[in-house]
Amino acid sequence: MTEALLEIRNLHTYFKTDEGLARAVDGVDLIVPGGQTLGLVGESGCGKSVTALSIMRLIPDPPGRIVQGEIMLEGRDLLKLTEHEMRRVRGKTIAMIFQEPMTALNPVYRIGSQMAEVIQLHQKVGRTEAINRALEMLNKVGIADPERRLNEYPHEISGGMRQRVLIAMALSSHPKLVIADEPTTALDVTIQAQILDLINALKDEMGTSNLLITHDLGVIFEMAQWVAVMYAGKVVEYASAGDLFDRPLHPYTVGLMESIPHIDQPVSPDKMLKAIPGMVPSMFTEVEGCSFQDRCSYVFDRCRIEEPQFIAVNSGHRVRCWLHV
Amino acid sequence: MREMEAEQKTRTDTDSLRYKFKLFIKNRLALVGLIILAVVFVLVAFGPTLSPYDAFGTDFAVKLQSPSSAHPLGTDNYGRDVLSRIFSGARHTLLAAVISVVIGLVLGAPLGVISGYFGGKVDLISMRGVDILLSFPPLILAMAIVSGLGPSLLNAAVAIGISYIPIFARVARSRAVQVKRTDYVQSAIALGSSRARIILTDVLPNSMTPLIVQATIYTGYGILWVAALSFIGLGAKLPTPEWGLMISEGRQYIITGEWWMTVFPGLFIMLGVIGFTLIGDGIREVTNPRLRLK
Amino acid sequence: MDLWRYFLRRIILTIPMVFGALVIMFTVTRILPGDPVMMILGPAHASPENIASMRKLMGLDHSVPVQFILYLGQLLRGDLGFSYHAGNPVSQELLSRFPATFELTTFAFIIMVVFSLPMGVVSGYYRNKTPDNAISVFTVMGISMPTFWLGLLLIYIFFYKLGLAPPPMGRLSAEVEFPATVTGLLLVDTLVAGDFQAFLSALHQLILPGVTLAFFNMAIIVRTLKADLIETLEEDYIRTAKAMGIGIRKILFRHAFRNALLPTVTMLGAIYGSLLGGAVLTEVVFSWPGVGLYAVESITYLDYAGLQGFIVFYVVIFAIVNLLVDLSYRWIDPRVRLD
Numbered sequence: 001m002t003e004a005l006l007e008i009r010n011l012h013t014y015f016k017t018d019e020g021l022a023r024a025v026d027g028v029d030l031i032v033p034g035g036q037t038l039g040l041v042g043e044s045g046c047g048k049s050v051t052a053l054s055i056m057r058l059i060p061d062p063p064g065r066i067v068q069g070e071i072m073l074e075g076r077d078l079l080k081l082t083e084h085e086m087r088r089v090r091g092k093t094i095a096m097i098f099q100e101p102m103t104a105l106n107p108v109y110r111i112g113s114q115m116a117e118v119i120q121l122h123q124k125v126g127r128t129e130a131i132n133r134a135l136e137m138l139n140k141v142g143i144a145d146p147e148r149r150l151n152e153y154p155h156e157i158s159g160g161m162r163q164r165v166l167i168a169m170a171l172s173s174h175p176k177l178v179i180a181d182e183p184t185t186a187l188d189v190t191i192q193a194q195i196l197d198l199i200n201a202l203k204d205e206m207g208t209s210n211l212l213i214t215h216d217l218g219v220i221f222e223m224a225q226w227v228a229v230m231y232a233g234k235v236v237e238y239a240s241a242g243d244l245f246d247r248p249l250h251p252y253t254v255g256l257m258e259s260i261p262h263i264d265q266p267v268s269p270d271k272m273l274k275a276i277p278g279m280v281p282s283m284f285t286e287v288e289g290c291s292f293q294d295r296c297s298y299v300f301d302r303c304r305i306e307e308p309q310f311i312a313v314n315s316g317h318r319v320r321c322w323l324h325v
Numbered sequence: 326m327r328e329m330e331a332e333q334k335t336r337t338d339t340d341s342l343r344y345k346f347k348l349f350i351k352n353r354l355a356l357v358g359l360i361i362l363a364v365v366f367v368l369v370a371f372g373p374t375l376s377p378y379d380a381f382g383t384d385f386a387v388k389l390q391s392p393s394s395a396h397p398l399g400t401d402n403y404g405r406d407v408l409s410r411i412f413s414g415a416r417h418t419l420l421a422a423v424i425s426v427v428i429g430l431v432l433g434a435p436l437g438v439i440s441g442y443f444g445g446k447v448d449l450i451s452m453r454g455v456d457i458l459l460s461f462p463p464l465i466l467a468m469a470i471v472s473g474l475g476p477s478l479l480n481a482a483v484a485i486g487i488s489y490i491p492i493f494a495r496v497a498r499s500r501a502v503q504v505k506r507t508d509y510v511q512s513a514i515a516l517g518s519s520r521a522r523i524i525l526t527d528v529l530p531n532s533m534t535p536l537i538v539q540a541t542i543y544t545g546y547g548i549l550w551v552a553a554l555s556f557i558g559l560g561a562k563l564p565t566p567e568w569g570l571m572i573s574e575g576r577q578y579i580i581t582g583e584w585w586m587t588v589f590p591g592l593f594i595m596l597g598v599i600g601f602t603l604i605g606d607g608i609r610e611v612t613n614p615r616l617r618l619k
Numbered sequence: 620m621d622l623w624r625y626f627l628r629r630i631i632l633t634i635p636m637v638f639g640a641l642v643i644m645f646t647v648t649r650i651l652p653g654d655p656v657m658m659i660l661g662p663a664h665a666s667p668e669n670i671a672s673m674r675k676l677m678g679l680d681h682s683v684p685v686q687f688i689l690y691l692g693q694l695l696r697g698d699l700g701f702s703y704h705a706g707n708p709v710s711q712e713l714l715s716r717f718p719a720t721f722e723l724t725t726f727a728f729i730i731m732v733v734f735s736l737p738m739g740v741v742s743g744y745y746r747n748k749t750p751d752n753a754i755s756v757f758t759v760m761g762i763s764m765p766t767f768w769l770g771l772l773l774i775y776i777f778f779y780k781l782g783l784a785p786p787p788m789g790r791l792s793a794e795v796e797f798p799a800t801v802t803g804l805l806l807v808d809t810l811v812a813g814d815f816q817a818f819l820s821a822l823h824q825l826i827l828p829g830v831t832l833a834f835f836n837m838a839i840i841v842r843t844l845k846a847d848l849i850e851t852l853e854e855d856y857i858r859t860a861k862a863m864g865i866g867i868r869k870i871l872f873r874h875a876f877r878n879a880l881l882p883t884v885t886m887l888g889a890i891y892g893s894l895l896g897g898a899v900l901t902e903v904v905f906s907w908p909g910v911g912l913y914a915v916e917s918i919t920y921l922d923y924a925g926l927q928g929f930i931v932f933y934v935v936i937f938a939i940v941n942l943l944v945d946l947s948y949r950w951i952d953p954r955v956r957l958d
Contacts, residue, residue, distance in 0.1 A: 090862055091864030095862070096862040100855055104858075104859045106859075107954055109874075118865070121865060122864065155953070155954050460937060462933060462937055463892065463896055464896030464897070468918070469930050549763075553767060558918060558919060559918065576904070580774065580775075580778070584775050587771050588775075598764075
C-alpha cells in the first residue's frame with residue numbers, strides 16, 4: 001500500500017446549539033493515501049462536510065469545536081498547529097473545493113484578480129508572473145480563451161466554468177491534498193462528467209491526493225481507489241474500492257448497495273425499490289450501542305449495549321460492526 | 326416514529342406567540358426597551374397626576390433654580406418645576422409621535438399593498454407619487470406642510486405622518502410582491518378567490534410583521550421629529566410642556582450655565598426613542614429566523 | 620454609450636418628480652388656510668386698499684392655477700421671488716448663504732465617513748465582544764439623540780464648562796477678518812488668502828457644529844455596516860478565501876468590506892437628505908449663517924417667498940445628489956445592470 005498522506009484518528013467535532021449539543025462528527029478514522037483518491041460517502045447530514053472543514057480547521061468557533069482527535073499530515077498533527085501555521089497550510093498544502101460554485105467567488109473582483117491574489121500569497125511572485133501562472137492554470141482546467149476570462153467578473157461566466165476556475169485556484173499552488181466537497185452536485189449532469197474527468201486528470205498529472213466527498217456511489221465507483229463510508233458521524237467501513245464493491249461488510253453499506261437499482265434488473269410494477277427502513281438518529285441524542293441498531297436487519301443483543309470498535313478485518317479493510325468481530 | 330412526533334411538536338411551538346414572547350424576553354436589550362416603554366406609558370397616561378407641581382404654575386420666586394430636593398430637576402425661567410413639566414409633557418410628544426405613525430401606516434401600507442399586488446400601471450403611478458414625496462429631505466417636507474397648515478402640534482404630527490407614507494408604502498409593497506409569489510397565494514388565485522379576499526386574508530396578515538417593526542421604530546423617530554419641529558417653532562405652541570419646545574425655551578440659558586431646562590427634556594426624548602428602537606429591534610430578531618444565529 | 624443613455628434617462632425621470640414636488644409645495648403654501656396678506660400686514664394696516672395692493676404685489680389676485688404658471692415662469696427665469704424679511708431677492712439670499720451650509724455639510728460628511736466606516740467593521744467583526752458593545756452604546760445613543768439637543772449639550776460641555784470650543788456665534792471668531800470671497804468656503808478662502816490664523820479659526824468654529832450634524836448619521840452608518848458585515852462574512856466566497864489561506868485582515872478589508880459597503884452606499888442619497896435636514900437644526904443652534912437658518916427665519920417672519928425658495932432649492936439639490944449616487948452604483952457594484 002502506498003504511503004499515507006493524511007491520517008485522521010478518532011475525530012470528534014461538536015456544535016453547541018440552542019437545541020443542545022450536536023455531535024456532527026463522532027468518531028472518524030480514515031487514511032488518504034498518497035497520489036490516490038479516497039471517496040468519503042454517506043447521506044446528507046452524516047458529517048462528511050464537517051469532517052472536511054475539520055481537516056481545514058474552518059469550523060466556526062463558536063458554536064463548533066473539534067473536541068478530540070488527531071489529523072496527521074506529513075508527520076504533523078494539524079490540530080496542534082497555531083492558526084498562523086494552519087493558514088500557511090491552507091491553499092498551499094491542502095486545498096478545498098466546495099459544492100456551490102455560483103457563490104464561491106467574490107462578485108466585486110475580477111477572476112484574474114482573485115486568482116492572482118492566491119498565487120501571490122503562496123508562491124511569492126510578482127503580479128505579472130502571478131497572472132501568467134493564472135493563465136497557465138486556466139488552460140490546464142480546460143477553459144477556452146483564458147485571457148478574456150481573467151478580465152471578467154464571476155457573474156459573467158457559467159457555473160461550470162466557475163467551478164473550473166475554483167479548481168484552478170485550488171491547484172495553482174500544487175497542493176498535496178485536494179478536498180472536493182460534492183464538487184459536481186450543483187452542476188448540470190453533462191458538466192458533472194467533465195469536471196470529474198478533469199479532477200482525475202489533474203490528480204494523475206500533478207500527483208495530488210484527493211478526498212472526494214459525495215453521496216453518490218456511482219461517482220465513488222468511477223473516481224475512488226479507496227472508500228470510507230460514513231453514518232451518523234462515524235466512519236463505519238473503510239476499504240479499497242474493489243473490496244468495498246465486491247464484499248461490503250457493514251449492513252449499512254450493504255443496504256446502500258442494494259438500494260441502487262440495476263440496469264439489467266427487470267422492472268415490474270409490483271416490485272418496490274429497496275430502501276433502508278427507519279431514519280438516521282438525531283445528532284443531538286447519544287445512542288447506547290451501535291448507531292445503526294434500529295435499522296439493521298442483522299442486529300443482535302451486543303449491538304444495543306456496546307458501540308462497536310473500528311476493527312481491521314483484513315489488510316486495508318476496516319469495519320465498525322459486531323458482526324465481523 | 327416518536328422522533329418525528331417530537332419534531333412536529335417543536336415546530337408548532339416555535340411559531341406560537343407565547344414562544345416568540347419568551348424569546349423576546351430572553352433578549353436583554355429588548356427587555357430594557359420594554360421596561361422603558363412601560364415607564365413612558367405610565368407617564369403618558371398619568372403624567373399630570375404624578376407631577377408634584379402644576380406644570381403651568383409660574384412662581385418667579387423660585388425661578389432658574391438648579392436641581393434640589395424640592396425640585397429634583399430644577400425650575401425654569403418662569404419658576405415652573407421641570408420635573409412636572411416633563412411628566413405632563415410626555416403625552417404631548419408621545420401622542421404626536423403615535424399619530425404620525427398611524428397616519429403613515431394607514432395611508433401608506435394599503436397603498437403599498439395594492440401597488441405591490443396589482444403591479445402594472447397602478448404600481449407605476451403609486452410609486453412615482455411616493456418618489457415625489459421622497460424627493461424632499463424629510464424634515465423639509467414636514468416644514469413645508471406645517472407652514473402651510475399653520476404651526477400646531479397636531480399639524481406637526483400630520484406633516485411627519487405624511488412624510489412617513491413612502492416608508493410604509495415601500496415596506497408593504499415589497500412584502501406584498503413577495504407574498505404574491507408564494508405557492509399558496511398563487512393557488513388561491515388559480516382557485517378563483519376574489520382579489521379583495523386574497524389581499525385581506527393572505528397578503529395583509531403576512532405583511533404585518535415588517536410593518537409592525539417599522540412602526541415601532543418610527544414611533545421612536547417620530548418623537549425626535551416632533552420635538553425638532555417644536556424646537557424651530559413649527560409644532561407645539563407655548564406654554565405647552567412639549568419636550569422639544571422646552572429645549573427651545575431653555576436654549577438661551579444653557580450658554581450661561583443653567584443646563585437643567587435643556588438637558589432633562591432631551592434625556593427623556595432619548596429614553597423614549599431608545600425604548601422604541603430596542604423593542605423594534607427585539608421584534609425583528611424574534612420574527613426573522615435567519616437572524617437568530619445559533 | 621450605455622452610461623450616457625442611462626444618465627439621460629435618469630435626468631428625464633427626475634424632472635417630473637421635481638415638478639410634482641413643486642406642485643405639492645405650491646399647493647401647501649398657497650391654497651391651505653392662513654392668509655399671508657393678513658399676516659404680513661397685521662390688523663393695524665389691514666385697510667381694504669392695502670390688502671388689495673398687497674394681493675396684487677404678491678400675485679395673489681390671480682386664480683390659483685394661473686398663480687402656479689406664473690410661478691413656474693418665474694422659476695425658469697431663476698427668479699425665486701423677493702424675500703421680505705431679508706430685503707433681497709430670495710435667490711440672492713440663498714446663493715450667498717449656501718457656501719456656509721455646504722461647508723458645514725461637507726465637513727460633517729467627512730467626519731461621518733472617516734469615523735463610521737472603521738467603527739462599523741470593528742463592530743461587525745468583534746460582534747458581541749467588548750469593542751462591539753462599546754460601539755453599540757455609542758450608536759444607540761446616536762440614533763436616539765435629537766440633533767439640536769446634542770448641539771446644545773456640546774456647547775455646554777465644551778464651551779461653557781471646558782472652554783475648549785469657541786462661542787457658537789458663526790463661522791469665524793469675532794476678532795478675525797473674513798478673507799476675500801473666492802469660493803465662499805472659508806476653509807478654502809482663508810488658505811488662498813494666506814491667512815493661517817483665519818483658517819484655524821474657521822476650522823475651530825466648524826468642529827462643534829460638524830460633529831453635531833454628523834452624529835446621528837454616523838450611528839446609522841455604523842449600525843447598517845455592522846449588520847451588513849456580519850451577513851457578508853457568512854457568504855460562500857469568504858469561506859473560499861479562508862480555505863485558500865488568505866489572512867483575516869485581508870479578508871475583512873479587501874473581500875468583506877466592499878461587499879458589505881454596498882447597501883450603505885445605496886443609502887448615501889438618503890443620508891445626504893438627512894444631512895440637509897439636520898443642517899437646519901444645527902444652524903439654528905449654532906447661529907450658523909446658512910440656508911437652514913434662513914429657512915427658519917423665513918418661517919418666523921412669515922416670509923413665504925423665502926421659505927418656498929428654500930424648499931425649491933433643497934429639492935433640486937437633493938435630486939442632483941440622488942442622481943449622482945445612482946450613477947455611481949454601476950462603478951461600485953459590477954453586477955448592477957443599467958436598465
